[in-house]
Amino acid sequence: MRCSLLILSTSLDGELTQxxxxxxxxxxxxxxxxxxxxxxxxxxxxxxxxLARVYIPDYSVHALMAQVGIIDEDTxxxxxxxxxPPRVHPxxxxxxxxxxxxxxxxxxxxxxxxxxxxxxxxxxxxxxPSEPVDDTHxxxxxxxxxxxxxxxxxxxxxxxxxxxxxxxxDSFDIDIxxxxxxxxxxxxxxxxxxxxxxxxxxxxxxxxxxxxxTDDDDSVEIVSGSGAGxxxxxxxxxxxxxxxxxxxxxxxxxxxxxxxxxxxxAPPAPAPSAQxxxxxxxxxxxxxxxxxxxxxPPAPAPxxxPRPSPPRTETPGRHTRIVSTGSNFSVRSWLKPRVRAPxxxxxxxxxxxATSPLADPRIWVFAGGAFLLLVIGVLTGKHxxxxxxxxxxxxxxxxxxxxxxxxxxxxxxxxxxxTPVPTASPLQLTGTQTLGSGARGFAVTGMRYxxxxxxxxxxxxxxxxxxxxxxxxxxxxxxxxxxPTTLYVIFVGVTPGADTGHxxxxxxxxxxQVLQPSPIAGHVVYEFSLSHPAKLSSSYYAxxxxxxxxxx
Amino acid sequence: MINVAAHxxxxxxxxxxxxxxxxxxxxxxxxxxxxDADDALDYVSGGLYHANRYPPARLQVDGRAALYRAVxxxxxxxxxxxxxxHGISRFFARSRSNIxxxxxxxxxxxxxxxxxxxxTLSFDRRAALLLRDLVGLDYREMSRALECSPDxxxxxxxxxxxxxxxxxxxxxx
Numbered sequence: 001m002r003c004s005l006l007i008l009s010t011s012l013d014g015e016l017t018q019x020x021x022x023x024x025x026x027x028x029x030x031x032x033x034x035x036x037x038x039x040x041x042x043x044x045x046x047x048x049x050x051l052a053r054v055y056i057p058d059y060s061v062h063a064l065m066a067q068v069g070i071i072d073e074d075t076x077x078x079x080x081x082x083x084x085p086p087r088v089h090p091x092x093x094x095x096x097x098x099x100x101x102x103x104x105x106x107x108x109x110x111x112x113x114x115x116x117x118x119x120x121x122x123x124x125x126x127x128x129p130s131e132p133v134d135d136t137h138x139x140x141x142x143x144x145x146x147x148x149x150x151x152x153x154x155x156x157x158x159x160x161x162x163x164x165x166x167x168x169x170d171s172f173d174i175d176i177x178x179x180x181x182x183x184x185x186x187x188x189x190x191x192x193x194x195x196x197x198x199x200x201x202x203x204x205x206x207x208x209x210x211x212x213x214t215d216d217d218d219s220v221e222i223v224s225g226s227g228a229g230x231x232x233x234x235x236x237x238x239x240x241x242x243x244x245x246x247x248x249x250x251x252x253x254x255x256x257x258x259x260x261x262x263x264x265x266a267p268p269a270p271a272p273s274a275q276x277x278x279x280x281x282x283x284x285x286x287x288x289x290x291x292x293x294x295x296x297p298p299a300p301a302p303x304x305x306p307r308p309s310p311p312r313t314e315t316p317g318r319h320t321r322i323v324s325t326g327s328n329f330s331v332r333s334w335l336k337p338r339v340r341a342p343x344x345x346x347x348x349x350x351x352x353x354a355t356s357p358l359a360d361p362r363i364w365v366f367a368g369g370a371f372l373l374l375v376i377g378v379l380t381g382k383h384x385x386x387x388x389x390x391x392x393x394x395x396x397x398x399x400x401x402x403x404x405x406x407x408x409x410x411x412x413x414x415x416x417x418x419t420p421v422p423t424a425s426p427l428q429l430t431g432t433q434t435l436g437s438g439a440r441g442f443a444v445t446g447m448r449y450x451x452x453x454x455x456x457x458x459x460x461x462x463x464x465x466x467x468x469x470x471x472x473x474x475x476x477x478x479x480x481x482x483x484p485t486t487l488y489v490i491f492v493g494v495t496p497g498a499d500t501g502h503x504x505x506x507x508x509x510x511x512x513q514v515l516q517p518s519p520i521a522g523h524v525v526y527e528f529s530l531s532h533p534a535k536l537s538s539s540y541y542a543x544x545x546x547x548x549x550x551x552x
Numbered sequence: 553m554i555n556v557a558a559h560x561x562x563x564x565x566x567x568x569x570x571x572x573x574x575x576x577x578x579x580x581x582x583x584x585x586x587x588d589a590d591d592a593l594d595y596v597s598g599g600l601y602h603a604n605r606y607p608p609a610r611l612q613v614d615g616r617a618a619l620y621r622a623v624x625x626x627x628x629x630x631x632x633x634x635x636x637x638h639g640i641s642r643f644f645a646r647s648r649s650n651i652x653x654x655x656x657x658x659x660x661x662x663x664x665x666x667x668x669x670x671x672t673l674s675f676d677r678r679a680a681l682l683l684r685d686l687v688g689l690d691y692r693e694m695s696r697a698l699e700c701s702p703d704x705x706x707x708x709x710x711x712x713x714x715x716x717x718x719x720x721x722x723x724x725x
């Protein structure tokens with residue numbers, strides 16, 4: 001059997017057959033190289049398996065699956081409790097329930113006016129068995145009542161001990177569950193409220209207007225069959241046709257009041273009694289329908305309702321368009337914001353995801369704003385002129401009055417100045433590399449060097465925090481070449497080490513020294529002399545350790 | 553003739569149970585495959601969006617390997633769900649509000665060198681290493697997830713381990 005990484009890796013995963021596994025075991029007895037390689041593979045496998053795990057909470061699992069469409073939003077996850085969102089922002093609740101600003105209101109509404117104290121829940125209603133219950137006197141919540149009944153309703157309800165008469169003692173109780181407690185309102189806020197009320201009224205109406213406009217869903221459109229628009233008509237003609245249809249519907253659904261009076265039925269008025277009527281305790285029953293035909297006398301046969309003929313649907317033409325809709329129709333339709341209904345984004349199957357960026361109207365808003373800024377910048381831009389320097393005409397600059405005096409002497413060009421040869425200096429570096437996070441309080445404890453195959457040379461700065469320093473972060477470091485064969489490494493906030501370590505004989509670096517005194521105040525500068533130009537790469541590692549690699 | 557695959561939805565309960573069981577490992581796998589948790593959630597959603605349209609037989613035969621195949625394809629082909637906005641509109645994209653992954657911060661900082669070495673591998677080798685050593689799939693399941701033969705999976709893992717070990721020892725001085 002030959003040494004093979006493929007067989008070792010497959011053996012580590014337990015995918016080898018029994019015969020091959022036996023051969024490998026026999027091979028590993030005598031082959032130390034394969035034995036060590038198997039140990040390396042095992043370590044690398046453990047490193048991968050030790051990567052951090054990501055935990056997804058149940059509510060996130062439910063949200064993700066509902067977003068993808070695997071389950072409905074109301075469906076419970078298999079084997080879990082119903083999803084409960086972790087936190088709800090206070091602004092998500094309706095603004096009229098609290099003092100926080102809602103989505104529609106940019107401010108918090110004022111507290112409500114304190115209402116009359118809510119009485120305690122009444123005792124169970126006791127009714128005499130001999131007296132039949134008159135359902136017609138029971139107030140029905142949410143129904144229209146006569147003005148006289150409304151007056152009775154507004155009267156204060158007597159206390160239970162006052163309403164209960166001695167003859168009610170031998171009556172039976174009706175077990176009726178009590179309604180849930182009503183939350184108490186907060187006290188009224190002092191101060192002027194007129195402006196706030198007007199402001200809230202405007203905000204509520206604006207919010208309601210915007211809410212109504214969300215019904216204008218243009219994502220669903222009937223394109224064929226009944227109700228479909230004509231393809232040849234324009235958008236304006238389509239709106240006119242829809243309005244005409246709405247007017248026809250409203251005219252068709254109109255029923256005169258006489259017909260309504262003939263069909264509707266009202267409960268008979270109670271007989272007048274000489275004794276003052278004791279206010280009855282309100283029976284908390286379920287609301288009943290307004291028209292209960294089974295308990296009521298037979299109503300007279302309704303007269304045939306004359307249905308008006310539907311008006312003729314007008315087809316606005318070219319000249320009747322303005323007359324029928326008004327002269328500012330186009331302006332009103334343009335000012336009306338069109339709200340798109342949220343729809344599930346579509347992901348195409350088998351191809352890369354792509355959406356049309358121009359479909360989003362916000363792009364056009366952004367483009368319009370950018371264009372407006374461009375125009376403003378062009379219009380308000382200023383032309384800049386160079387400031388005359390003192391060196392060119394010192395006399396004219398020092399004495400403005402002498403500017404008009406012509407000079408008879410010709411102006412000679414300045415004599416050429418020889419460009420100095422650049423010298424190696426830490427202040428003029430090329431190919432600089434900057435590392436570190438600005439930490440201070442480190443000291444270079446040692447330096448190591450290694451010559452790699454291929455002419456690469458590695459230098460390692462071992463650093464450690466000095467006594468009293470936190471040792472967090474990395475010190476700032478700048479490395480660069482003063483000339484092609486001189487490398488400078490500059491530290492900030494680092495104390496240099498006692499020595500520069502043992503430099504092995506290499507083909508790259510010939511000398512290492514710490515510049516004393518430092519040419520830059522407060523900095524530590526290391527100078528490396530190179531035998532030939534090389535390429536530098538640097539990086540920080542934990543410790544911290546600075547690693548410099550010279551290649552080439 | 554245009555061959556159009558039938559739009560057959562698998563049984564929702566079966567897919568939901570499978571996803572519920574393996575979603576944590578799917579997100580962990582995708583996170584280390586692409587290097588970012590938020591991107592991983594988009595890719596996992598994109599993969600599950602496609603898996604929701606797999607025929608029922610595929611889920612019954614492949615099981616979790618079908619999910620890993622869908623997620624791997626989504627990561628390779630940059631299939632996000634919801635789709636990422638292009639152009640200027642990406643600045644107006646809504647942020648994800650109700651999906652919050654939690655990562656073990658201590659383990660994440662401890663394995664920083666491993667992640668750096670892993671990031672230097674190619675996509676296929678990185679996926680093979682993670683599927684085998686992190687998720688624990690066998691070669692047969694990996695062949696279905698990576699859409700290759702089991703022999704190719706064995707060679708892929710061996711080459712990936714050799715490259716990963718070399719780079720890891722080079723980085724960790």
